Amino acid sequence: MTHHPGMATFKTQKDRTPLERARRLRREDTDAEARLWNAIRARRLGGWKWRRQVPIGPFIVDFLCVENGLVVELDGGQHSDQVEYDDRRTAELETRGLKMLRFWNSAVMTNRDGVCLTILEACGGEHPSFAG
DSSP states (O other), rough: OOOTTTTOOOOOOOOSSSSHHHHHHHHHHOHHHHHHHHGGGGGGGTTTOOOOEETTEEEEEEEEEEETTTEEEEEEEEGGGGGHHHHHHHHHHHHTTOEEHHHHHHHHOHHHHHHHHHHHHHSSSSOTTOOO
């Protein structure tokens, strides 16, 4: 950064690593992400352990259940303009052995229970060691 007399100094926020970007995304989650995270965190959904904003290769996925390789992505309106990118991203993640589920943010906001039921079914029901 160069400083010129009489000019304002500023730093741009540029994340240097996927981990730094993931940390920032966790701090700046959307309303839909926060709403879903509240329902699935701490093994609240059938006893499955979830992580959020997880770096996988060049990507950061919204939610990941490592135990069964399930990725849940929430999409806002901007995703309707980037279908091709999302398809390539999904294909790449699937080559890594991951299963993908996508939901619109609006679905989480209006029908979180239905979204959670779909996620639980994709996990195969309750975790085998879940006692309730």
